[in-house]
Amino acid sequence: MKQTDKSKISTKDKILDVALDLFSQKGYMGVSVREITREVGIKESSLYNHFQNKDEILETIFNLFRQEFAKTLPPITVLDDILASSTLEGFFERGFQNFKEHINQPKNEKFWRILFIEQYRDPMAREIFLYDIIKSTLDFLEIVFEKLIALGKIKKMTPNLLASEYQYPMFSMLAEYNMLRFDQKDTSDIERKMKDHIHFFISTVKL
Amino acid sequence: MKQTDKSKISTKDKILDVALDLFSQKGYMGVSVREITREVGIKESSLYNHFQNKDEILETIFNLFRQEFAKTLPPITVLDDILASSTLEGFFERGFQNFKEHINQPKNEKFWRILFIEQYRDPMAREIFLYDIIKSTLDFLEIVFEKLIALGKIKKMTPNLLASEYQYPMFSMLAEYNMLRFDQKDTSDIERKMKDHIHFFISTVKL
DNA sequence: GTCTATAGCAGGATAGAC
DNA sequence: GTCTATCCTGCTATAGAC
DSSP: OOOSSSSOOOHHHHHHHHHHHHHHHHOSTTOOHHHHHHHHTSOHHHHTTTOSSHHHHHHHHHHHHHHHHHTTSOOHHHHHHHHHTSOHHHHHHHHHHHHHHHHHSHHHHHHHHHHHHHTTTOHHHHHIIIIIIIIHHHHHHHHHHHHHHHTTSBOOOOHHHHHHHHHHHHHHHHHHHHHHHHTTOOOHHHHHHHHHHHHHHHHHHBO | OOOSSSSOOOHHHHHHHHHHHHHHHHOSTTOOHHHHHHHHTSOHHHHTTTOSSHHHHHHHHHHHHHHHHHTTSOOHHHHHHHHHTSOHHHHHHHHHHHHHHHHHSHHHHHHHHHHHHHTTTOHHHHHIIIIIIIIHHHHHHHHHHHHHHHTTSBOOOOHHHHHHHHHHHHHHHHHHHHHHHHTTOOOHHHHHHHHHHHHHHHHHHBO
């Protein structure tokens, strides 16, 4: 269980915090065990009391991300209520807003950055991308569009295609957003593009 | 100048070839100078007669890529002729076909893979992505859509928005394509999605 | 332009005392 | 669970002979 006392963080959690921060800046290979332990304030050898090896730290981080991201999509059971009580614009704007709040939490931004950095080096990162993010989001949206068609709110088109048309631009805009943040460059252009996309998309599918 | 005699490749070119291949598989940090020189068939010290350091090898590869990618977009001067002599479908299908031929050349696929791998570690990779690829493609397409509107072939909409709507999905589908190739998984699904996107897009903008 | 030899350092990980 | 001390390996890069 979590620490019962306030402000006390276990060494293991401190290691995870520091590793999350460093990995998100320099990538897994760019960070040494020495660096992590120096930042945590323990000796290298002590780290091995908490993790078998460096790899296990990243694996733990990835598993935490999986749990965290799964929370961003509402369960199908409450979807009907949400759809019934929202306008088309309201629904997608709220979804976008939710995601923005998710990624604006520093911890989540770091998760995402690690995932982007490691996607071509680490098979687990690729798996999370392809399944936990891309596939699960598209599957969710496919159901959303099926329901929207049934409700007579949008044109009759293949739900699967609609999901792709809505979501794929968001994926690459998010990747661009991430790259810009990496260099601390201005992101207002790409954020505006995301909004423009949502409105363009709605205008083309609306009945 | 290039070697005048046939089949003779300079050591420098051989180093670049081997580095391109290895970097595209394991990333810059995953490949050592030792590994490159072993594969080339020279000693580590000999490499430093051709490149100042390991970094300069990657830099040279990136500059070669810049040149190569610039060839994929037709010059604006011949664009009018192409547009006048093509149907809407024909124009975009041919563009997609051109790109497929580009990325199916093993050397180019390796270039792309390195770029994806290094985009969060190497500022130059990010610059190439943001400017040489994203910005230049969007700028090109913006001109294309301006001309198509002037020709009365598509609806009057903001050319900039049309460029984004056409191209951003292609970027993320290409990223997914790359990930799948990395694991030697089947890419027919994502290739079909690319085609579906082109047709969906055309159907929404066509007059 | 290639080689041998080596410097100089940083990496992950372990043994064993406390 | 933390420490000191250490191992071993691999890394980039250089000096200098041929």
